[in-house]
Amino acid sequence: MIPFSLLEAVRGLDDWIVVSHEKPDGDTLGCGSAISAVLGSMGKRVCWIGRDPLPRLYSFLSESGIYSTAQPGEVRSSLGDGPVGWFFVDSSDITRAMDHLPRGPEDRVVNVDHHGDNGLFGDVNWVDPSFAATGEMLANLFKREGVRVSSPVATDLYVAMVTDTGFFRFSSVTPRTLETAAFLLSKGVDHSFVDDAINRSMDERILHLWGKALCRVRSAAGGAVLVSWLDQDDFVECGCDPSATEGLVNLIFSTPEGLMAALVTRSGGDLSRVSLRTRGGVSARAIAARFGGGGHERAAGFRLKESPEEGARMLLAELARDAVRLPSDR
Amino acid sequence: MIPFSLLEAVRGLDDWIVVSHEKPDGDTLGCGSAISAVLGSMGKRVCWIGRDPLPRLYSFLSESGIYSTAQPGEVRSSLGDGPVGWFFVDSSDITRAMDHLPRGPEDRVVNVDHHGDNGLFGDVNWVDPSFAATGEMLANLFKREGVRVSSPVATDLYVAMVTDTGFFRFSSVTPRTLETAAFLLSKGVDHSFVDDAINRSMDERILHLWGKALCRVRSAAGGAVLVSWLDQDDFVECGCDPSATEGLVNLIFSTPEGLMAALVTRSGGDLSRVSLRTRGGVSARAIAARFGGGGHERAAGFRLKESPEEGARMLLAELARDAVRLPSDR
Known part of the structure; x- marks a missing residue:
């Protein structure tokens, strides 16, 4: 249910600071862009900030030109002493978005998110994990409230949806997800x-x-x-930075039998980094925790003191022991 | 528009032979399985045939157990002298499905397809290129006619849709495509x-x-x-057959600047095989034709007498010449 207080907050405030989370992905950026555009089209003054730069990949989002990594305190000050709305999108935890919230006494914090572990840090919280993406939530909000969805805003929300659902392949996708995407395409x-x-x-x-x-x-x-590795020399030789491995572990994991896949890399520093993917009831988070790391049920990460090659050999043996312990009816 | 004669033909005949096209893909197989199941649930006698075996990948389709590569003549004879319906799915040309149609005097041929160049070879033709997949057409037919769509039939049609749209990524996808997929998910x-x-x-x-x-x-x-190559030794060393390159040229082609990508392979015989992909107005078919091959606008193939390594070197130079001749406003 969309809380009425959300609509009330949006109608009642003229100045808005939209906040995307750190290491921004397509969902927090597509939503940030879309809500910035919609608030702007309602005649409101809008700033859109995030802790990290907007990846070049997303520079086609409609409001990418106003995104900045300016300090929230400065942005808040630039809007004067009147009440300001803070609109957080896709941030499960306020600390994932900013260290300290420099809010004024009359400010209102709106928190729209689809993560089940959201900390409900807003004055208004609309948190619903039945949605596959925060972009799906905003599209449904706009549709229900009769907000005009321009083609650029529809594109922003479509980006949010496809990036958070692997182009509608993840198990989080529901009939409503596809209906919402159909609505956006029609715009x-x-x-x-x-x-x-x-x-x-x-x-x-x-x-x-x-x-x-x-x-x-x-x-x-x-x-x-399935395990593989890349050492610092490989990155140097190929002329790549660490972002070049984005998606690689998923390709390694695209076998019918695979239950665990790990990619061990080192692109600088003394420690190796492990990206782990699991399925079939194997908890990536639990495995990562054994090595002092963390993450989600099916995707997690940790660090190793071994070189990538040694680390890969060690992990192959270690994870194989986990695999033989799994119930046979998996 | 769904032709009324299609509904009439389905209601009027008790014996059906469903036909999928040669080198069957997910659309012709998903549709073949779905229509076989639906005709069966209406109490009709159903055979489902195709010229080539059903790839193991698709063995989970609901009616895969009845699919056969039996000769159409034998199948027709086994159904006796009474009228039989032939239900072609996703076949633009009857010769893509079978060499000779051994039809009886009262038989009716139904042709359901989404290819714009369909030869309209049926007694009843429902051909509509505005659909992204023949599976999308059947799903809409079943929905409109109130046919009960069981979860296995919905799965068959969903397979047809995702394989023909690259999981909803191709430009052929419309809002209706996603709405239809939502309908299937809801089943x-x-x-x-x-x-x-x-x-x-x-x-x-x-x-x-x-x-x-x-x-x-x-x-x-x-x-x-972008060009790469694999020689016979590589297939032997890795223990792979030619089908192992399925999808590889698409990965090579996943760069923002790429207009042409070619993979040259040899897994047996004297000639090398080239798989070519293009975009941005470059015709893969026209390039392939220069080398005596053929195909579609964005995907085509041809053969070379050079080794894969030599062929790749030659193609890189040749295609680069094509690239510099392209209009600069591409």
Whole structure:
């Protein structure tokens, strides 16, 4: 249910600071852009901030030009002493978005999110984990309230939805998700453009780096465990930065038998980084916790003191032991 | 518009032969399975045939157990002398499905397809290229006619839709496509299962083969052209057959600047095979035709007498010349 207090807050305040979370993804950025545009079209004064820069990939979002990493205190001061609305999108925890909230006495904090573990830090909280993306929530809000959804705003929300659902492939997708996406397409989204923008992020150097990692894939426990690695030299030789491995572990994990896949990398510093993916009831978070790391049920990360090559060998054996302990009816 | 004669034909005949096209894909198989199941649930006698075997990947379709590559003449004879309905799904041309139609004097041929160049070979033709998949057409037919769509039938049609739209990424997708998919999900499709079944077709050996090809990617004309190759030794060393390259050229093509991507392979015989992908107004078919091959506007193929390595070097130079001739406002 959309809380009435949310609509009341939006109607009642003229100045807004929209906040996207740190290490911003397509959902927090697509939503930030869309709500900034809609508040702007309602005649409100809008700033849109986040702790980290907007990745170049998302520069086509409609309001990317107003996004900034300015300090929240400065942004707040620039809006004067009157009441300001803070609109958080897709932030499960206020600390994921900003260290300290420099709020004025009459400010209102709006928190719209689809994460089940949301800390309910707002004056108004609309948190509903039955939605596959925060973008799906905003699209439904706009539709229900009769807000005009322009083609750029529809595109922003479509980006939020496809990035948070792996282009409608994740288990979080429901009939409502696809109906909402249909509604957005009907508003003029050029979905081929979005597909190209989101999915065509490789270059020759990244292809070479992925090639090295794929040649080194080793499996154990009848294919249940897949592990590969990349060392600092590989990044130097290919001319890639750490972001070049984005999505690589998912490709390694695309086997029918795979229950755990790990990519061990080092692109600087003494420690190796492990990206872990799991399925079939295996908890990536629990495994990562054993190594002092953390994350989600199916995707987690941790660090190792071993080199990537040694770490990969150690993990292959370790995860294979986990795999043989799994119930046979998996 | 769904032709009334289609409904009339379905109601009027008790014996049906459902026909999927050669080299069957997810759309012709998902539709073949779904219509077989629905005709069966209406109490009709149903055979489902195709010229080529059903790929193992699709063995989870609800009616895969009745699919056969039996000769149409034999199948027709087994149904006796009474009138039989032939239900072609997703076949633009009757010769793509069978060489000769051994029809009886009272038989009726139904042709349901979404290809714009369909030969309209049926007694009843429902051909509508505004649909992204033939599966989308059947789902809309069942919905409009109040046919009960069981969860297995919904799954068959969902498979048809996702395989023909690249999981809703192709430009052919419309709001109706997503609404139809939402309707199917609401009937109980386990879309995570389908995603896994369709997209998790790698294994350690295929990952190694892909790794070799990715390490050999070379680009020219500022990244507009991307070429790689695999020779017979690579297939032997990795223990892979030619089907292991399925999808590989698309990964090589996932760069923002890429206008042409080619993968040159040899897995047996004297000739090399080229898989070509293009975009941005470059015709893959026209390029393939220069080398005696053919295909579609954005995907085509041809053969070369050079080894894969030599062929890749030659193509890189040749395609780079094409690229510099392109209009600068592309």
